[in-house]
Amino acid sequence: MLNPSTIAIIKSTVPVLEVHGTAITKRFYELLFTNHPELLNIFNHANQRQGKQSGALANAVYAAAANIDRLEQIIPVVKQIGHKHRALGIKPEHYPIVGEHLLIAIKDVLGDAATDEIIGAWAEAYGVIADAFIGVEAEMYAQAAGQLGGWDGFRKFIVTRKEQESSVITSFYLRPADGQAIASFLPGQYITVRANVPGSANTHLRHYSLSDAPGLSYYRITVKREAGTEPQQPAGIVSNYLHDQVHVGDALDISAPAGDFTIDPANGSDAPVVLISGGVGLTPMVSMLNTIAAQQPDRSVTYIHAAINSELHAMRDHVTALTEQLAPLTSYVCYASPIAGDRCDHEGLIDAAWLQSILPAATLHTGEFYFCGPTPFMKAVNHALKQLGVSPDRIHYEFFGPAGSLEA
Template sequence: MITAESLAIVQATVGLVREHGTEITSTFYRSMFVTHPELKNLFNMSNQATGGQQQALASAVYAYAANINNPAVLEPVLSRIAHKHASLGIKPAQYTIVGKHLLGAVKTVLGDLATAEILAAWDEVYWLLACDLVAREATLYAQQSARLDKQYWRTLRIERIVQETPDIRSLYLVDPDGAKLPAFVAGQYVSIALENDGLQQIRQYSLSDHNSQTYWRITVKREAQTDCPDGFLSNLLHQLTVGDTLKAGIPYGDFVVQADNEAVALISAGVGITPMVSILNTLAKQNAALPIRFIHAARHSTQVALQTDVATAAQSLSDYRSVFFYETHDNVTTADEFVGRMNLEQVALTDLPEKTGYYLCGPLAFMRVQREWLQAQGVPAERIHYEVFGPDMFTGLQ
C-alpha cells in the first residue's frame, strides 16, 4: 500500500507527468532499447513507429496513479495487462529494467522539476504496479504450467489453410511431433512470433475454434501496410503455406464467458468475429440451453469470416439467433439481415434475462458505440465485456 506522503505527492504531480507523458515514454523506450536491444523482440515495433505504444504506456501509468485507491476501476485493466504480459512470457526481472529506464526518463524530461521526493513517490507507485502484475502473472503461469525459458515458445506447423474472405484466412496449427497443445478457454488468444530482418515480432490472435480439437485455429485479417511497419506480421502470415512453421506462446486472455451468465450476447464487427466463434462453437458443443444471440457487422456479406461455423453451431442450440448488419448489401434475404451500421435497437434484446453477459469485439470506436447503447438501456457495466488488441488495450473503453 502506498504511503500517505507518496500518495499526496503523486496526486499533486500527476498533471505534470501527464503533460509531459508522451515525451517521457518516448525517452524511456529510446533509452531502454539502446541498453537492452533484445527487448525489441518483445515490444510491438509497429506501435513504436506510430507512437501508439508510448501513449498506451503513459495512459496506463496515469490511470494507475490516479486510481491507486480505487481497485474497482483498476481491476479490469490490470487483469488485461497481466494476461497480455503472460502471453509474451514476460519475466519478473524485466520489470527492474523498465522501472530503471522509466524513472530515468522522468528525471531527464522534467529536469529540476523532478525533485528527489517526486521521483521517490513515483518509484513507489511504479513498484506497487509492478509487484501487482508480477503476482498476477505468476498465477497465470502456474495455471498453464508455463516455463519462462526457451521452452515457453513452441514451434507449430501449419496443417491447413482456409481462405475465409479475400482478406481473412484461417491457419490450422499443430505440433510437428503430434504432442497435445495446451488447453485454452473459449475467447482466449495466443501470441504468434515471426522473424523479419533479424527481429522477432509478436502479435496476439484469438483462437477461433473450441478447445476440443487436435489443432489450434487462428483467423487472421491481412492489414494494409503503410510507411510504418503496421500490418507486416499479418501480411507475413498470409504469405505462409501448408507445412511452414511458426512460433507460438501459451493461450491467455480474460475475455471468457462468465459462470453466472443466464444468457450470452456476442456482438462483433469485422475480424472481431474470431473469439465469438470460439465461444459459439464451445457453447454448441456443450449443447448449451441458455439463450444465445450472435450479432455481427461487416462491410458486406462476402467479408464475413467463419460463416460455416456460425450456421453449423445453430443446429445444436435451442435458443439461438444470429443477426448480421452489412454496410453495403444488394440482396438482403432474411429478417435477421440489415443494411447499414449496427443498430442494436433493431435486434430486440429486451427478451434476454437480467444476468445476460454482453461480449464485444471489434474496432474500438465500434465497441464504444455498442457499450454506450447497452448502458443507456440499463445494462450494468460489469455485464459488458470486451476484447481489445494493440495499444488501446491499456486504456480500455473509458
C-alpha cells in the same frame, strides 16, 4: 508499504506527469530501445510508431500511482495487462529496466522540477507497482506451464491446414510439433505468435484469439490481412507474413493461451448470451459460439455479425449450419455496404433501435453481452447497449490492440 509523505508526493505529482505524459514516454522509449535494443524483439513496432503502447504503459503507471495506497482496487486491470505480459514473456528482470528508464525520462523532461525527493518517491512507488505486476504474473506463468498440456514460453506448432474464410481472412490450424497434448482454454482467449519474418532484424509478437472451441487436438487462429495504404500506412507485418509466407507444414512459435475476455460454460450460468462482432472481431465470438453449441446446446444465444459485405464475411456457412441445427441459436447479419445480390438482416451500422427490435426484453435485462471489432464499432455497440439499459457488469469486450476507452 510506502510512508505517508511518499504517498503524498506521488499523489500530488501524478497530474504533473500526466500533463507531460507524451513527452516522458517518448523519451522513455528512445532511451529504452537505445540501451536495450533486444527489447525491440518484444514490443510492437507499429503500436510504437502510432503512439498506442506509449499511451497505454504511461496511463497504467499513472493510474496505479494514483491508487498507490489501495493497489488492490486496480488488480483487475493488473490481471488484464498481466495476461498480455505473460503471453509476451515479460519477466521480473525486465521491470527494473523499465523503472530505471522511466525515472531518467521523468528527470529529463521535468528538469529542475524533478527534485531528488520526487524522484526518490517515484522510484519507491514504481517498485511497489512492479511487485504487484510481478506477483500476478508469477501465478499466470505457473498456471500456463502447470496445466495439463501446458508449457512455458514458446512452443513449436505446425500449420496443418490453411483455409480461406473471406477475401481477406484466413484460418490456420495448428498442432504441436512434439505431438503431445495441448492446453485447454476458455473461449475468448488468445495465443501469441512469435514471427521470424524474413528480412526483419527483430522477431514480432502478435496475439490471435482462438477461433474454435477448446478440447480439440488443434488450435485454430483466424487472421485478417492488414493491407495498409502505402505510403501512409505500411502493410501489417505479421498478418501479411502469415497469409503469404506461412504454408501447411511450416512451424510457428506459440505461447500458451491467455486473456480474461472469456465465457466459462462450467460456471453454471445459463443466462442468454449475445455475441456481437465486427469484421475479424468474430474470432472470439465463434469460439464462444462453438463452445456453447458443444457444451450448453440448450442455452439461448444470439449471434450478430457485421461485415462490410458478403465478400468480407467470414464463416457464414458455418454459422448458418449451426443456426439450423440449434433451436436456441438465432443469428443475424449486418452489411454496411452490401454489393449486388447480398442478403442481410440489417443494412448499415448497428444501433440501439435495431438491437431493441431483435432482442427480447428478457435478454436485455438478464443477458450477457460480448463484443469485439474495430474501435468505432465497439464504441457504437457499447453506446447502444447502455442506451438500452444493459448494466455494465453484463457488458464484456476485447480490443484487438492495446486496451483503450470506449467512451466517445
